[in-house]
Amino acid sequence: xxxxARSVGNAFRNKVxxxxxxxxxxxxxxxxxxxxxxxxxxxxxxAELNASVGTVLTVNPAGGQGFEGGGEPxxxxxxxxxxxxxxxxxVVGTKALRLRNAADMAAEAASGRTGQGGPGGQSATSVTxxxxxxxxxxxxxNRNQASTGASGSSTAGTTGSTAQAAPAFxxxxxxxxxxxxxxxxxKALQLTQGTGLGNYTAASTGALLGTTLATKxxxxxxSTFTIGDKTFTVQGLFDAGTAFxxxxxxxxxxxxxxxxxxxxxxxxxxxxxxxxxxxxxxxTALQTALGSDKADVxxxxxxxxxxxxxxxxxKNISFIAFVAALxxxxxxxxxxxxxxxxxxxxxxxxxxxxxxxNRTIGxxxxxxxxxxxxxxxxxxxxxxSLASGGIASALISSSSSTSxxxxxxxxxxxGFPGxGFPGxAGxxxxxxxxxxxxxxxxxxPGVIAAGIAAVFGVAIIGALVPALLTARIxxxxxxxxx
Amino acid sequence: MIEVxxxxxxxxxxxxxxxxxxDVSFELEQGTLASIVGKSGSGKSxxxxxxxxxxxxxxxxVVVNGVSLASMPDGKLTNYRRRDIxxxxxxxxxxxNLSAVDNVMLPMEFAxxxxxxxxERARQLLEQVQLDPDKHxxxxxxxxxxxxxxxAIARALANEPKLILADEPTGNLDEQTGEHIIELLSTLSRDxxxxxxxxxxxxxxxxxxxxxxxxxxxxxxEETARTRATAALTG
Ligand SMILES: Nc1ncnc2c1ncn2[C@@H]1O[C@H](COP(=O)(O)OP(=O)(O)OP(=O)(O)O)[C@@H](O)[C@H]1O
Ligand SMILES: [Mg+2]
Numbered sequence: 001x002x003x004x005a006r007s008v009g010n011a012f013r014n015k016v017x018x019x020x021x022x023x024x025x026x027x028x029x030x031x032x033x034x035x036x037x038x039x040x041x042x043x044x045x046x047a048e049l050n051a052s053v054g055t056v057l058t059v060n061p062a063g064g065q066g067f068e069g070g071g072e073p074x075x076x077x078x079x080x081x082x083x084x085x086x087x088x089x090x091v092v093g094t095k096a097l098r099l100r101n102a103a104d105m106a107a108e109a110a111s112g113r114t115g116q117g118g119p120g121g122q123s124a125t126s127v128t129x130x131x132x133x134x135x136x137x138x139x140x141x142n143r144n145q146a147s148t149g150a151s152g153s154s155t156a157g158t159t160g161s162t163a164q165a166a167p168a169f170x171x172x173x174x175x176x177x178x179x180x181x182x183x184x185x186x187k188a189l190q191l192t193q194g195t196g197l198g199n200y201t202a203a204s205t206g207a208l209l210g211t212t213l214a215t216k217x218x219x220x221x222x223s224t225f226t227i228g229d230k231t232f233t234v235q236g237l238f239d240a241g242t243a244f245x246x247x248x249x250x251x252x253x254x255x256x257x258x259x260x261x262x263x264x265x266x267x268x269x270x271x272x273x274x275x276x277x278x279x280x281x282x283x284t285a286l287q288t289a290l291g292s293d294k295a296d297v298x299x300x301x302x303x304x305x306x307x308x309x310x311x312x313x314x315k316n317i318s319f320i321a322f323v324a325a326l327x328x329x330x331x332x333x334x335x336x337x338x339x340x341x342x343x344x345x346x347x348x349x350x351x352x353x354x355x356x357x358n359r360t361i362g363x364x365x366x367x368x369x370x371x372x373x374x375x376x377x378x379x380x381x382x383x384x385s386l387a388s389g390g391i392a393s394a395l396i397s398s399s400s401s402t403s404x405x406x407x408x409x410x411x412x413x414x415g416f417p418g419x420g421f422p423g424x425a426g427x428x429x430x431x432x433x434x435x436x437x438x439x440x441x442x443x444x445p446g447v448i449a450a451g452i453a454a455v456f457g458v459a460i461i462g463a464l465v466p467a468l469l470t471a472r473i474x475x476x477x478x479x480x481x482x
Numbered sequence: 483m484i485e486v487x488x489x490x491x492x493x494x495x496x497x498x499x500x501x502x503x504x505d506v507s508f509e510l511e512q513g514t515l516a517s518i519v520g521k522s523g524s525g526k527s528x529x530x531x532x533x534x535x536x537x538x539x540x541x542x543x544v545v546v547n548g549v550s551l552a553s554m555p556d557g558k559l560t561n562y563r564r565r566d567i568x569x570x571x572x573x574x575x576x577x578x579n580l581s582a583v584d585n586v587m588l589p590m591e592f593a594x595x596x597x598x599x600x601x602e603r604a605r606q607l608l609e610q611v612q613l614d615p616d617k618h619x620x621x622x623x624x625x626x627x628x629x630x631x632x633x634a635i636a637r638a639l640a641n642e643p644k645l646i647l648a649d650e651p652t653g654n655l656d657e658q659t660g661e662h663i664i665e666l667l668s669t670l671s672r673d674x675x676x677x678x679x680x681x682x683x684x685x686x687x688x689x690x691x692x693x694x695x696x697x698x699x700x701x702x703x704e705e706t707a708r709t710r711a712t713a714a715l716t717g
Binding site: 002003006009010013346347349350351352353354355356357358360474475476478479 | 527531536560561564569571575576577578579580588589591592593641
């Protein structure tokens with residue numbers, strides 16, 4: 001019989017109570033571990049987000065963005081200028097195109113509506129395609145179409161046809177030529193199937209399709225479709241996380257420029273700065289180098305601030321909850337052990353009367369507490385692995401609804417029409433919501449181990465107080481019967 | 483050699499103070515078998531707890547082989563209880579959820595005896611106090627009062643103490659087993675030079691001891707042939 005064996009024996013002395021204590025401990029420990037896992041998942045995501053988006057600047061033509069506004073388009077020469085700015089590590093150009101379904105165009109032409117290129121159209125070029133948009137026009141699309149239609153073709157009969165319902169109208173599809181495997185905000189594409197396009201700076205007949213667009217058109221990796229009179233092969237499918245973002249396709253930059261017959265033009269440039277600290281300086285330098293009458297430089301992160309701050313609050317909440325649950329576990333141990341010490345006062349007196357040193361008795365109680373915590377941890381880890389996914393998604397969905405509301409307001413104030421705004425809105429805002437949903441709380445063994453180590457640390461502290469109390473019990477206690 | 487010098491222990495109960503040990507002095511040579519008799523409540527257990535360093539005297543001192551208990555720090559007192567003293571409690575005070583063998587092994591564990599050696603010795607001691615071998619592994623709370631008493635005696639002998647303090651060691655035993663325990667104790671004092679002080683109501687046991695003390699209202703007197711005759715006359 002050793003101290004350890006005695007501790008284990010004592011832990012099971014009152015089995016009903018032991019079961020109750022283990023159950024309560026398991027809840028506290030399970031909650032602590034689940035919160036730790038959620039915290040780790042969110043922390044990882046925030047770091048990833050800061051690393052990828054925090055150093056990205058977006059350059060748009062001055063006075064224009066996407067298919068909105070006006071001004072002069074960006075050129076390859078400006079990309080070279082941007083690349084020469086200090087601290088800029090890479091410049092990737094994109095070229096956006098609006099694709100219209102060939103059959104719809106023909107139908108609209110027949111019904112007397114012009115197949116114009118869409119609103120604004122300063123940098124957009126409308127090209128026909130065999131693809132059908134995966135998004136229905138709906139109220140927003142028709143409203144946008146109607147307003148631009150009225151300004152674009154006033155002669156088409158405002159006299160008699162205002163009351164006449166517009167024929168079913170299909171949305172354009174955005175094709176973006178990209179110089180690297182990233183979306184138009186500089187975020188890496190999430191390929192769900194197939195491969196990338198290989199060299200993005202050379203013309204190719206490969207294309208990457210959004211998942212819903214591919215599904216709508218019955219395409220998969222290896223299928224073909226046409227843009228203009230060229231045949232393209234689907235090389236990969238991506239998931240942008242939004243319906244809008246997935247109603248899009250990507251080709252290489254030179255391909256897009258060729259399709260648009262504007263070989264030197266860029267819609268946007270994605271500029272990556274070498275470190276977070278240099279972003280502000282590089283932004284100013286870039287604006288000066290390009291000229292504020294030629295280009296607007298914006299920081300991608302600004303759009304994601306809401307997302308980051310809501311993630312940060314999830315991180316803080318989960319950390320506080322972790323500490324609180326850990327403290328609760330410690331408190332449970334403290335109270336249980338104080339109770340046990342009081343209950344076994346006489347027995348402790350006996351041990352002292354027959355010459356047990358204080359440290360042996362103290363150790364016996366700490367070990368007994370650890371036996372209880374070990375059992376609580378086993379059950380708690382099982383609870384945590386079942387609950388952490390649910391808890392993390394509950395935390396995140398509650399915070400993402402607030403961030404969605406915030407970004408929604410921002411979008412509304414900016415007045416971006418829902419149907420005619422490619423990339424821009426779908427990028428950062430879509431990216432943010434995608435990022436929120438993609439925080440999956442996976443219980444990694446390392447994190448669980450660290451959490452359990454913390455639980456044991458707290459348990460030792462909790463058990464030490466009652467163990468030290470045993471030192472004050474005098475052996476004479478044993479001579480007085482209870 | 484144990485010297486008891488003017489030992490006093492008082493308790494306060496309400497506004498009254500009682501003195502179950504009132505100016506007690508005596509000396510015992512090493513290897514003496516001595517007994518204390520006295521009425522219930524006369525202070526026998528209180529005196530024994532002072533000698534066993536379980537309690538601290540209000541005044542006076544106990545000197546064991548030249549070392550004063552009054553001047554010992556708590557850590558040293560623990561060592562004293564572990565190495566030098568074997569205490570048989572009036573209420574046994576065994577650990578109820580451990581087996582008989584485990585209880586006897588406890589003092590040896592605290593003294594750092596190796597596990598195999600302590601199991602071996604524990605079984606030998608339980609045999610010496612005549613506990614059925616098939617009851618050695620039984621939990622204390624499943625043993626009878628007399629069986630528990632013998633386990634308590636075996637535990638007191640575990641670390642071969644120089645001084646055994648036994649409070650009513652035969653109180654729960656039948657005559658025959660009691661005789662055997664008395665025999666065991668006299669053998670220890672005679673052959674192992676162990677000093678033994680027993681508190682007892684058992685005349686047969688008291689008569690077999692080398693020296694006999696009587697405690698009356700906190701005062702200790704030694705019985706000689708003459709005082710015994712007087713006591714017999716006065717009843
Ligand atoms: N902690 C205490 N507080 C107050 N009074 C006490 C305390 N311990 C013992 N006493 C009192 O001291 C007196 C002596 O008690 P003690 O236990 O020494 O008697 P005893 O001689 O061993 O009796 P018995 O033969 O019944 O065991 C009793 O009157 C008892 O009530
Ligand atoms: Mg007594």
